[in-house]
Amino acid sequence: MSAPTTLPAWAVPGATQDTKVSRPGIARLTWIELRKMGNTRAGRWLLTVVALLSAVMIGGLAYFGEGDRTVQTYIQMAFQPIAILGPVLGILTVTSEWSQRTALTTFTLVPQRGRVIAAKFLAAMALATLTLAVIIPIAALATVFAGAERGAWDLSARVLGELLAYMLLYFACGVGFGLLFGNTPISIVSFFILPNAFILLGLVSALENAQDWLNFSLTTAELGDGGATGDQWLKIFTSSLLWVVLPLVIGTVRTMRREVK
Amino acid sequence: MIEIENLTKRYGTQTAVDAVSFRCETGTVTGFLGPNGAGKSTTMRILCGLTSASSGTALIDGSPYRALPNPGRSVGVLLDASAQHAGRTGREVLTLGTMVLGLPRERVTQMLELVGLDKKAADKRVGNYSLGMRQRLGLAHALLGNPSTLVLDEPANGLDPEGIFWMRGLLREYADRGGTVLLSSHLLHEVEAVADRLVVIGNGRIAANGSKEELLAGAGTLVRAVEPNQLAQALQGSGHNVTPTADGALLVDAEPLQVGRAAAATGTVLTELRTADGAGLEALFLQLTASANAAAPAGAINPTNTPMEAVR
Incomplete structure (x- = not known):
């Protein structure tokens, strides 16, 4: 492992300073954060599992189904397990910085932490969209081989829109929980337990009505059939304030102030 | 910069x-x-x-x-x-x-x-x-x-x-x-x-x-003697600061020549006599690391700045 101690011309202090030195733009930072999601072993595995799961779900449905599936039902069926697992990547993009202590490097290279957080959020949104985009060609393939005879290619834009909204909301929620707790196991457990535990509050009669407006799992369960009404969207919005916006805001403030060890 | x-x-x-x-x-x-x-x-x-x-x-x-x-x-x-x-x-x-x-x-x-x-x-x-x-x-x-x-x-x-x-x-x-x-x-x-x-x-x-030169030099003389107490008294008698180091040598704020003369005058047998480059810094450093009762630093180091409490 010996190396020459003579600095080559390209490595001397200030060698590249004639090239433009500029603050990295938010698009570049987002691209970097996307890359960071996939370039670790954990990230790669999670992405692979998500892709495999969608392929297995759709393949299984196509094989064991009764030939009445359309591209839309394939997408809807495969969507659920992925919507559950995918947002964990949103959590990890934030929490791995602390668990792996890479925050030290990240925030040294980009001291404006708000920009890093924004980039992570945008990367999670991009990945959410990408995850959905992966299902579509697989579903199309299944439709070719085992689609219904009539209406196999009917795909409503509203269904896709709702699925995308669902995915974006849950990825955003994941990022929010990651920022809020800043710790991988606590964030993941909270992400899965808290929205469900919230149902228990419904047992208190005074809070029964609040469930309709604030229970994230209930309000978002209306998404995916293409039939969400204006009232239901409003409820999705109010519950998102509690489960997406609030964790994102508090979590951002916390991360901005947190001591990097 | x-x-x-x-x-x-x-x-x-x-x-x-x-x-x-x-x-x-x-x-x-x-x-x-x-x-x-x-x-x-x-x-x-x-x-x-x-x-x-x-x-x-x-x-x-x-x-x-x-x-x-x-x-x-x-x-x-x-x-x-x-x-x-x-x-x-x-x-x-x-x-x-x-x-x-x-x-x-x-x-x-x-x-x-x-x-x-x-x-x-x-x-x-x-x-x-x-x-x-x-x-x-x-x-x-x-x-x-x-x-x-x-x-x-x-x-x-x-x-x-x-x-x-x-x-x-x-x-x-x-x-x-x-x-x-x-x-x-x-x-x-x-x-x-x-x-x-x-x-x-x-x-x-x-x-x-x-x-580095400033801090390592001017730290006085390091002397090792068979009977250091006798030499230390003689040096202190002529107005020099003498600090024993951890391994039994003496750190003196004088030139080796002066210490040598003092040794000759008192008939002390020396085993080592040299400029104490770095010894002062070393002493300060040990003091910072260890406890308050360590030897006082000498030479270029400003003694008013040396914290005396033990370092956390």
């Missing part, structure tokens, strides 16, 4: 860094010395914009770290070589760095070569690296953007003797070619060989600050 002016950092009632001021001039290597917990890392973290100071300023080339357009292009920072994602390869870590810095990818391979990480090592995950390899990777990451300033916290940690020798050569040349280097260590000998200037910190305060 690094300018630290009256820097103070308080955590609650505890003062981690207390009115610290020093400068690192272009073309020099400054050794930042102090026992663990003395405030070295906190000072460096403030310098690199990771922690905000309670008061005072820390400037790099005249501007605060956070105001630098792309900090990695001005300052190379290595604060903790272990703070890397265990699941990423060394090559990937540097690739991410070039993306943030806006530099060509070829730099990654060049840099890996420069720090002595071969292809096989570069494609291994950092989790499988030894501490020495992580230090090399960390140094590569710090050098990536051709910064004119380097800030390195304990970079020799985990390097083998050959690695330490290599790193000294690299940093020396880096400074000689117009760079500014600030490196910390809790071991005096580790930085003595490469630093031009030394800044010693203890209990959050600067205990000594000056060129």
Whole structure:
């Protein structure tokens, strides 16, 4: 492992300073954060599992189904397990910085932490969209081989829109929980337990009505059939304030102030 | 160039860094010395914009770290070589760095070569690296953007003797070619060989600050005698300060010639007599590290600044 101690011309202090030195733009930072999601072993595995799961779900449905599936039902069926697992990547993009202590490097290279957080959020949104985009060609393939005879290619834009909204909301929620707790196991457990535990509050009669407006799992369960009404969207919005916006805001403030060890 | 002016950092009632001021001039290597917990890392973290100071300023080339357009292009920072994602390869870590810095990818391979990480090592995950390899990777990451300033916290940690020798050569040349280097260590000998200037910190305060020659010289004479007490009394009688060192020698604030004469006059048998280069600094350092009853420092070190409490 010996190396020459003579600095080559390209490595001397200030060698590249004639090239433009500029603050990295938010698009570049987002691209970097996307890359960071996939370039670790954990990230790669999670992405692979998500892709495999969608392929297995759709393949299984196509094989064991009764030939009445359309591209839309394939997408809807495969969507659920992925919507559950995918947002964990949103959590990890934030929490791995602390668990792996890479925050030290990240925030040294980009001291404006708000920009890093924004980039992570945008990367999670991009990945959410990408995850959905992966299902579509697989579903199309299944439709070719085992689609219904009539209406196999009917795909409503509203269904896709709702699925995308669902995915974006849950990825955003994941990022929010990651920022809020800043710790991988606590964030993941909270992400899965808290929205469900919230149902228990419904047992208190005074809070029964609040469930309709604030229970994230209930309000978002209306998404995916293409039939969400204006009232239901409003409820999705109010519950998102509690489960997406609030964790994102508090979590951002916390991360901005947190001591990097 | 690094300018630290009256820097103070308080955590609650505890003062981690207390009115610290020093400068690192272009073309020099400054050794930042102090026992663990003395405030070295906190000072460096403030310098690199990771922690905000309670008061005072820390400037790099005249501007605060956070105001630098792309900090990695001005300052190379290595604060903790272990703070890397265990699941990423060394090559990937540097690739991410070039993306943030806006530099060509070829730099990654060049840099890996420069720090002595071969292809096989570069494609291994950092989790499988030894501490020495992580230090090399960390140094590569710090050098990536051709910064004119380097800030390195304990970079020799985990390097083998050959690695330490290599790193000294690299940093020396880096400074000689117009760079500014600030490196910390809790071991005096580790930085003595490469630093031009030394800044010693203890209990959050600067205990000594000056060129290496200044601090290591003028420390008086080290003498070892068969019957040291007799000699010590004679020297004290003629107005010299005599401090016993931990291993039984005497540190005297006089020229070797004067000590030799005193020995001859008292008929003391000497086993060693020499200029005590570094002994004063060593003593100060030991004192900072150990307890308050250690020997008082001598020579160029300002005794009013030496903290007497034990270091946390």
